[in-house]
Amino acid sequence: IFFRHHVCISHQIFRLLMRAVRKHAFSKFRFLVVFIAVIGVLLCAVVWSLRAAPVTGIVLPATASQIANEQALPSESQDSDHGTAPALGAVDSMQDVCEQCNLAGKCLAGGQCSCLQGWTGPTCGVLDLVPGTAQPAFHKASRAGVTTWGASAAQAPTGEWYLFASRMVHGCGILTWSSNSEIVQATAPDVMGPYTIVKTLMPSFSHGPHLVRAPNGSYILFHIGAGDGISGVPAEACAEGSTIRPFKRPHAKKVAPGEVPSGDFWIGMAVAEALTGPWRRYGPLLGLRDGALEDMITNPSVAILPNGTALLYYRTTHRERKRTQRHIGVAVADHWAGPYRRLSRVPLFEALAEDPYVWQTGGVFHMLVHDSSSAGYSNPQKYAGKHAFSRDGLHWTVSPDVPYSATVALANGTLVLYARRERPELVVIAGRPAALITAISAQPWTRRDHGFTMVQQLR
Known part of the structure; x- marks a missing residue:
């Protein structure tokens, strides 16, 4: 055998x-x-x-109350059959922001908008990005031919910045993300970098890190993947951060309700009291289910509400008319540790999107996503990102404005046109966006799938 x-x-x-x-x-x-x-x-x-058994080193979920005692975490509960909305509790809503200004600005007389910090445009639907440099956040790593693809950052009490990023092993490109991605930890004295990678936090396969601060002060790093150290694409197929030979992409497997999701395409998390660690890993929190309109679950983003309720947003992928359709799904839990249940078997909104990043400011919700429509892929220099807003985190309006694109303005007045700009993540300070973190690809993936992570400051 x-x-x-x-x-x-x-x-x-x-x-x-x-x-x-x-x-x-x-x-x-x-x-x-x-x-x-x-x-x-x-x-x-x-x-x-036994192939669906949990990977050694990952704590299987148990009950929600045990997380307060630093024990095991809860497993995923059954999906909500009727999409019942949770009791979100009272929030301090910004009464003077309006939908006309994308909930990112105050409505003035005559239909004018006064934009909040970080936003600009007639209806406050565009991120107010500061012209920067064409250098990635990982200067040395990118020059050495290593592909990174998006990150999440936070500042330690000491003032040092910690960044958690997806990096492809074996010198491979982003096309191998579903098997060769690992999560690394990097540090820098400033949010703009350059960051120095200090260690591998989770081996392959692990991807899509999203850092959240818990109400008790703990740090929660949501991600996908078991991190079992298995990488499907060998080094022989890659060179200088690009994939040079064909390979077979691994696929996720759906399971019946009540079973533990197998494979790597489930959402887990790591918890630590400090950004330096140690990190305790838990999962799965959410995985594929038979009967759900899903072929893949990736890219988690979590909003923790004042009453402790947690909303988990994620990218869901399914095949429709022989084409891959990417949408945003949502699950809810009474505690950020879970158990999570889906609120609906249909997408959160009809717009094709992926890579959600959700944050709250003044009691309202904002979401940045990568535009996965045909326009977003065919003309990323104009339609790379989308912005949606909500007053309750459940009912969303997609703005017609484009918050950011793959066209990056430099401080010297020139423009750089990139082939892709995905995985949006913000550095939010005191409820206001301070910097935009994105994954960048300079060339179409059919030519070279090398990628790097960029940090661009906001006014």
Whole structure:
């Protein structure tokens, strides 16, 4: 029996044994061969049935109340059949911001908008980005031919900035993200970087880090992937941060309600009292379900409300008319530790989008997403991002304004046109956006799938 990556190739061994049986006429030997073959098949079946077992080192969920005692976390509960909205509790709403100004500005007489910090434009629907440099946040790493793809950052009490980013192992490009991505920790004296990678926080496969501060002061790093150290694309297929040879992309597996999601496409988290760690990993919090309109769950973003309720937003992918459709889904929990349940089996809004980032300011909600429509992919220099806003976190309005694009203005007055700009994440200070973190690809992936992470300051 040969076992690797949850695959048992027992039929090859069986064929070899049968050849031996035909060569030897002794009944005892034949009986022994058949007995060994049967035992092998049974062992193969046992290993196959255990392929969904949790990865060693990850704490399986238990009950929600135990997280307060630093014990195990709760498992995912059943989906909500009717999409019942949770009791969100009282929030301090910004009464003077209005939908006309995308909830990012105050409405003035004559239909004018007075934009809040970080926003600009006639209706306050555009991020007020400061012209910067064409350098990525990881200067040395990018020059060395390493692909990174988005990050989440926070400032420690000491003043040092910590950034958690997705990095591709084996010198591969972003096309290998679903097997070769790992999460690294980097530091810098300033939010703009450059950041120095200090360690690998979670080995491959792990992706899409999203850092949240819990009400008790703990740091929660939501992510996807088991982080079991298995990477599907070897170094021979990659060079200088790009994928140079064809490879087979791994796929997720749906499971029936009540089962633990298998594979790597589930949402987990790591918890620490300080940004330096140590980090305790928990999961899965949310995985694929049979009957749901989902083929993949990635890119978590969590908003924790004043009453403790947590809203978990994520990218959901499904096939429709032979095309991949990307939407935003939402799950809810009474506590950020879970258990989480889906509020609906349909997307949060109709617009095609992925990579959600959600934050609250003054009791209202904002969301940045990557525009995954045909316009967003065909003309990213104009339509890379989308902005949505909400007063309750459940009912969203997608703004017609484009908050950011793949066209980056430099301090010297020139413009750089990138092929892709995805994975938006903000550095939010006192409820106001201070910097935009995005994943950048300079060339179309059909030519070179190298990527890097950029931090651009906001006014």
